Amino acid sequence: MHKIPITISALFFMITADFPAFSQSDTPADPLQYADLADLSVNAPVIAHVTVKNAIKVAPERALNAPAGTRRHYIIATTNALIRGQGGIPDTIRYIIDLPLDDRGRAPKIKKKSFIIFARNLTTANGDVQLAAQDAQIIWTPERDQRVRSLVREIVARNAPPAITRIGSAFHVSGTIIGEGETQIFMETKSNDPVSITVLSRDGQKKVWAVSLGEIVDEAARAPIRNSLLWYRLACFLPKSLPNESLAGVSGENATQARRDYGLVMQDLGDCPRSRPAEYRPK
Numbered sequence: 001m002h003k004i005p006i007t008i009s010a011l012f013f014m015i016t017a018d019f020p021a022f023s024q025s026d027t028p029a030d031p032l033q034y035a036d037l038a039d040l041s042v043n044a045p046v047i048a049h050v051t052v053k054n055a056i057k058v059a060p061e062r063a064l065n066a067p068a069g070t071r072r073h074y075i076i077a078t079t080n081a082l083i084r085g086q087g088g089i090p091d092t093i094r095y096i097i098d099l100p101l102d103d104r105g106r107a108p109k110i111k112k113k114s115f116i117i118f119a120r121n122l123t124t125a126n127g128d129v130q131l132a133a134q135d136a137q138i139i140w141t142p143e144r145d146q147r148v149r150s151l152v153r154e155i156v157a158r159n160a161p162p163a164i165t166r167i168g169s170a171f172h173v174s175g176t177i178i179g180e181g182e183t184q185i186f187m188e189t190k191s192n193d194p195v196s197i198t199v200l201s202r203d204g205q206k207k208v209w210a211v212s213l214g215e216i217v218d219e220a221a222r223a224p225i226r227n228s229l230l231w232y233r234l235a236c237f238l239p240k241s242l243p244n245e246s247l248a249g250v251s252g253e254n255a256t257q258a259r260r261d262y263g264l265v266m267q268d269l270g271d272c273p274r275s276r277p278a279e280y281r282p283k
Helices: 034-042 142-155 229-235 252-269
Strands: 012-014 046-057 070-084 092-100 114-121 137-139 164-174 181-189 195-201 208-212
Touching: 034 142, 034 229, 046 092, 046 142, 070 114, 070 142, 114 142, 142 229, 164 252, 181 252, 195 252, 208 252, 229 252
Parallel strands: 012 092
Antiparallel strands: 046 070, 046 114, 070 092, 114 137, 164 181, 181 195, 195 208
């Protein structure tokens, strides 16, 4: 079998009836936000553009765990292009999908339609794949393809920001002049790579803050740009307020200032809009 140079991977796919990821993107605004695509991409070692060749109904007695209001199908799809992955993937891949039923009990027709799929690796070489999440197949458009590719470049970069698990510690140190001071906030990450935030206060000047990805605070560091991977790691996963345990041993006034500075950071980061159901998002 001829192979396109992509990792053999895998997908289990579920579409909900009114989930915006599966609507046709012929409207000016894509309902999928940056965080939606990031949630899908960061947990998918393989991402590919595919076209469905056939959707075969699976007998209900063989799909007892299919969600209510859906019909399970066995999908045969053609691999068009690799977006993320290494190794190889067959020209033809196969996976299971639970398609939502309309009021007449009919599933949507997806034959000959193109999708972007987000997959985890499998060891099988026969083209069977499994989605990284229940909704990890979205309608392909040139715009979405470009957005996902841009995101993947950030994810696979050598200095990519790691996933944050919690805030480790924080403290504030007052300066020698009233109104001056520095707050440092240290994050714990899945990879144990250091991430820290520094907030600087100077008398008569606007506070500035920056993120460092290393053991030493980088003087050239800056606050992240919205809709970047670093912004996503912070805005979408940091708590809204500084946890009390992160300020253990910090005195009253310094702890108060650290909380204020953290509030400034969260205000500058802004909210993290998403359109995917909460149960599909990373924990």
